Amino acid sequence: MTALAEEKSGISLFIPEVYDIVWSLIILLIVAVFFYKFFMPKFNAIFDERARKIEGGIANAEKAQADANAAKEKYEAQLSTARVEASKIRDDARTEASHIIADARSRAESDAEQITANAQRSIASQHQQALVSLKGEVGVLATALAGKILGSELQDSKVQSSMIDQMIDHMDASNAGK
């Protein structure tokens, strides 16, 4: 093999060539400048901005949460006062209603009593009137009847009235005797 004759020894791998040094340094310089001046600052800015945004977002969320909690508490307080008010109104209404009912009942009772009293009064007076007029009519009737029975007319009004009175007394006595 002629090719193998050209094979260099392993040591030559470790002997740097001038152009290799030049190109390695140039490339290292370019790459380092790229990373130091552009790549890392750019991404650090991105990371910082992202962190700031996330922190801001968290702060905003916390504020919104606090606002919501405050609003909720406010509404709950309002709701409970409204509830208390409503129950108060209900109680008032109930007591007023019972007052009204009681009033109405007492008025109705007094009205009824009055009506009853009036009715009794008028019944009593009618009864009295009936008694009086009956007394008169019975007297006349009895006189007429007695006259017919006796065949003689009791001319004398004095006798007549005494007879009637006698008869009524008799009737009263018989009534009382019953």
Next chain:
Amino acid sequence: MNAVSAGLSLAAASEPNLPSINDFLPPEILFQGTPFAINRIILVRIIATIVLLLVLGRTAAKAKLIPGRWQGVVEYGIEFVRDKVVYDVMGEVRGKRYVPMIATIFFTIFVFNLCGVIPGANIAATATVVMPLVFAVWVLIQYWIVAIREQGLGHYLRHELFTPGVPWPVYILLAPIQLLELLIIRPASLTIRLFANMISGHLLVATCIAFTQYWMVDTVNHLVGVPVGALWFVGAAALTCFEAFVAFLQAYVFAILATVYLNLSYPEE
């Protein structure tokens, strides 16, 4: 490579075209003889750099607050380097200023390593000794700067070379080893670990592919050749996946060791 393949083309049927270390010493193809000469590996490296800058540059330029799928992948990479490599080792306070450096190291080495399994490139852009070395030297310079800034040179050397709590005769042995460690062994181990991994990865995959070609296509006896070649192909596929993993792993190891070395230059609490 062309000389090798020309030499082998006649004997193609009798010998598999196995990879060799010549793959890592390719001839210059542009600007030959100048300090800006370009060979195959450097061409791969330049193209990989352009692709890296274009893709990541475009991602960064169009980066939005709400990431899309690709931006999410890139951000995951950045967060991986920042949180799992730098902050886990150094903590956020110390580590913040080194995130760009470690990100540069991690992303660049990862993309360069991946070239080893990208069809057409087929060689890692980190597969010459100098590329890992410049990264390692960068790390070396950085951790010395950190040490001088944070502790002062005298305190740093006294603490590292004459570690307290050791009987003094041991220092005769320990101090030179420690100095060697700080100056040579750390960058050398970073360099050689990455470089050797890329070489062995390329040799493994290329060997499997060469034998696949040899057994399935070049061998006269196809009855035996095809099943054997199929086995080599399965091996090549598996090793390609493994090399993609190694590409990530070596970038991760390089990045985390660089972070550890930087952290070791800070005074102990």
